[in-house]
Amino acid sequence: MCEACDSFLDRMFAKGVLHETGVDGLYGRGAAFEAIIDGLDRLISHLGGGDKAEVIRFPPGMNRALFEKSGYMKNFPQLAGTVHSFDGNEKDHMALLDAIHSGSAWTKAQAATDIVLTPAACYPLYPIVARRGPLASDGALFDVQSYCFRHEPSKDPARMQMFRMREFVRIGTPDQAASFRERWLERARDFAERLELPHHIDVANDPFFGRAGKMMASSQRDQALKFELLVPIESVEKPTACQSFNYHQDHFGSLWGIVTASGETAHTACVGFGMERLTLALFKHHGLDIDGWPKSVRAALTL
Amino acid sequence: MCEACDSFLDRMFAKGVLHETGVDGLYGRGAAFEAIIDGLDRLISHLGGGDKAEVIRFPPGMNRALFEKSGYMKNFPQLAGTVHSFDGNEKDHMALLDAIHSGSAWTKAQAATDIVLTPAACYPLYPIVARRGPLASDGALFDVQSYCFRHEPSKDPARMQMFRMREFVRIGTPDQAASFRERWLERARDFAERLELPHHIDVANDPFFGRAGKMMASSQRDQALKFELLVPIESVEKPTACQSFNYHQDHFGSLWGIVTASGETAHTACVGFGMERLTLALFKHHGLDIDGWPKSVRAALTL
Numbered sequence: 001m002c003e004a005c006d007s008f009l010d011r012m013f014a015k016g017v018l019h020e021t022g023v024d025g026l027y028g029r030g031a032a033f034e035a036i037i038d039g040l041d042r043l044i045s046h047l048g049g050g051d052k053a054e055v056i057r058f059p060p061g062m063n064r065a066l067f068e069k070s071g072y073m074k075n076f077p078q079l080a081g082t083v084h085s086f087d088g089n090e091k092d093h094m095a096l097l098d099a100i101h102s103g104s105a106w107t108k109a110q111a112a113t114d115i116v117l118t119p120a121a122c123y124p125l126y127p128i129v130a131r132r133g134p135l136a137s138d139g140a141l142f143d144v145q146s147y148c149f150r151h152e153p154s155k156d157p158a159r160m161q162m163f164r165m166r167e168f169v170r171i172g173t174p175d176q177a178a179s180f181r182e183r184w185l186e187r188a189r190d191f192a193e194r195l196e197l198p199h200h201i202d203v204a205n206d207p208f209f210g211r212a213g214k215m216m217a218s219s220q221r222d223q224a225l226k227f228e229l230l231v232p233i234e235s236v237e238k239p240t241a242c243q244s245f246n247y248h249q250d251h252f253g254s255l256w257g258i259v260t261a262s263g264e265t266a267h268t269a270c271v272g273f274g275m276e277r278l279t280l281a282l283f284k285h286h287g288l289d290i291d292g293w294p295k296s297v298r299a300a301l302t303l
Numbered sequence: 304m305c306e307a308c309d310s311f312l313d314r315m316f317a318k319g320v321l322h323e324t325g326v327d328g329l330y331g332r333g334a335a336f337e338a339i340i341d342g343l344d345r346l347i348s349h350l351g352g353g354d355k356a357e358v359i360r361f362p363p364g365m366n367r368a369l370f371e372k373s374g375y376m377k378n379f380p381q382l383a384g385t386v387h388s389f390d391g392n393e394k395d396h397m398a399l400l401d402a403i404h405s406g407s408a409w410t411k412a413q414a415a416t417d418i419v420l421t422p423a424a425c426y427p428l429y430p431i432v433a434r435r436g437p438l439a440s441d442g443a444l445f446d447v448q449s450y451c452f453r454h455e456p457s458k459d460p461a462r463m464q465m466f467r468m469r470e471f472v473r474i475g476t477p478d479q480a481a482s483f484r485e486r487w488l489e490r491a492r493d494f495a496e497r498l499e500l501p502h503h504i505d506v507a508n509d510p511f512f513g514r515a516g517k518m519m520a521s522s523q524r525d526q527a528l529k530f531e532l533l534v535p536i537e538s539v540e541k542p543t544a545c546q547s548f549n550y551h552q553d554h555f556g557s558l559w560g561i562v563t564a565s566g567e568t569a570h571t572a573c574v575g576f577g578m579e580r581l582t583l584a585l586f587k588h589h590g591l592d593i594d595g596w597p598k599s600v601r602a603a604l605t606l
Binding site: 019020021022023026027028029030031033034054055056057058059060061062063064065066068073074077078079080081082083084085086087088090093096097100105106107108110112113114115117124125127128131147149151153160161162163209210211 | 363430
C-alpha cells in the first residue's frame with residue numbers, strides 16, 4: 001500500500017477503520033473507530049458533567065409534521081431525507097418486483113411515512129420541552145444525541161451522509177443562553193488541546209439554500225450567531241467544522257411556544273459535537289494505529 | 304397517576320423513561336433507558352467475548368442497490384423504508400414550500416437517494432465479507448450493530464419503528480453455522496436467567512408478505528430455521544421476541560457469492576438481540592425505577 005498516494009479514506013478502508021458500502025458518505029465503522037467515539041463521549045460528558053443536563057437520546061428519525069413546522073425545508077431542502085414505504089396490495093407488489101427486476105424507478109411508488117430523518121440532534125427536543133409548559137427560573141439544559149442525515153454525498157470522509165451528533169442545548173433567558181455559549185467556547189479550547197488537535201475558532205454560517213439563503217447566511221455571520229471549532233482533516237485551506245456553537249435567539253422558542261418562568265419567549269443556544277468528524281480528526285493527526293497515539297491523548301479519551 | 308389504568312407506555316412517558324414524539328413507535332430515550340441499553344451491551348459482549356468476533360457498527364442506512372439485490376422487497380416490502388431527498392432548483396423549492404404551507408403532498412416530489420434504512424443489522428455485512436474473498440478455514444464471526452427501521456406503527460412499545468439490533472453473525476461451513484446457533488441457544492437461557500426475565504424459546508417465522516409469504520413462513524417453521532427467545536411485555540398470550548436465532552443455510556452465501564476456504568458456498572447463521580425490547584422487558588418485570596431492581600440483575604448489567 002502506498003501511504004503517500006492513497007487518500008486518507010482509502011487508507012482507513014485498507015486498515016478496517018471504516019468499511020466501504022458503495023455509497024459515498026455511508027460507511028461501516030470498525031472497532032477502533034467506535035472506541036474513539038466512546039472515548040469522546042466520555043470526555044464530553046466529563047467536560048459538561050457539572051452542569052447536570054437532562055439526557056435524551058433520539059432514534060435517527062423524527063415526526064414529519066414537527067419537521068415541517070420546524071422550517072427546515074425552507075432553509076435546507078437539499079439536505080433533508082424523508083422516509084417512504086410500500087403501502088400497496090399483492091398486485092402492487094408484483095409490479096414493484098417487476099420494476100426492481102427491470103431496473104426501473106420502483107421507488108416512485110413508495111409513499112411518504114410519518115417519519116423524516118433527523119437533520120440535527122436538537123430538532124426533536126424543542127416540541128418535547130414546549131409540551132412541559134413554562135421553564136423553571138433557571139431555565140433548562142439538555143444533553144441530546146442522534147444519528148443525523150444530510151444528503152450531501154462526498155468523497156471527503158468528513159462529510160458523511162449519516163453521522164452522530166451530540167449536543168448540549170440551553171433554553172432560558174437571553175442571558176442564560178448567551179452565557180452558556182460563552183462557557184462552551186472557552187471549554188472548546190481546552191477540549192481541542194486535550195486532544196492535541198490543531199484548531200481555531202471562527203464565525204460561520206449554515207448552508208442555507210438558494211439566493212435568499214445567501215442573505216440568511218450573511219445575516220447569521222454579521223450577528224455572530226454561529227461559531228465553529230475548525231480542524232484540518234481533508235484540507236488545511238478548508239478545515240472541517242468539528243464543533244459548533246449556536247445562538248438561535250428566540251427562533252425556536254417562538255416557533256414552538258417555549259416560555260420562561262416569567263412568561264417571556266425563551267431563547268436557545270446549543271453546542272454540537274460532530275462525533276465522526278472529531279474521530280476522523282484524531283485519526284488524521286495521530287495516525288491510524290491508536291496504540292501509537294500520544295499517551296496524553298489516550299488518557300484524555302480514557303483509552 | 305393511576306398505575307392500574309394507564310398503559311405501560313403511558314407510565315414510561317410519565318416517568319421520562321421514554322419521550323413521546325407524536326408518532327407511534329418513535330420515541331426519545333431517557334437516561335435510565337440508555338443506561339440499560341449500555342448494560343445489556345456489556346453483558347452481551349461478555350457472553351460472546353471469548354469468540355473473538357470482528358466488531359463493525361453500521362449507520363442506520365445502507366446502499367440501496369445492495370438492498371435491492373438482497374431480496375428484502377420481495378419478502379418484506381411493507382416494512383422497508385427508502386430515503387428520499389429534494390433535488391430541484393429555486394423554482395421547485397418555491398412550489399415545495401407552497402405545498403407544505405397548504406398541507407398538500409409535498410413529499411411526492413422528493414427523489415429517491417442511494418440510501419435505504421437498514422432493516423436488520425447484518426444486511427450491510429454480507430457484501431463486505433464477499434468482497435474480501437474466500438473465508439479462512441475457521442470461517443468468520445462478526446459482532447454488528449445498527450439502528451434498524453421497520454414500518455409498523457403501533458401503540459405496543461415493543462414494536463418500535465426505529466430500534467437498535469445487535470447481532471453476532473457466523474459465516475462458514477454448514478457445521479460451523481449450525482454449531483454457532485446451538486451455542487447461542489444455550490447461552491440464551493443463561494442470558495434470560497441472569498436478567499431474571501420469564502421466558503421461553505420457540506420456533507418462529509419472519510413476517511413474509513402476502514399469500515406467497517404464508518408458504519415461506521410455513522416452510523421456515525417446518526425446517527426450524529428460526530427460533531426466538533420470547534418474553535411477555537405487552538401480553539402474556541403473545542409474548543415478544545427479544546432475541547432470535549437464525550440459520551439462513553446458503554441463502555446469503557449464494558446471493559452474495561461468499562465461499563469457504565475449500566470453495567463451497569458459505570452457510571450463515573445469526574443471533575440478533577432486540578436492544579429496545581430487552582430493555583422494555585426489564586422495565587416491565589423489574590419496575591420503572593432501576594434502583595429498585597434485584598441486586599443480581601443490576602450486577603448482571605454492571606450497573
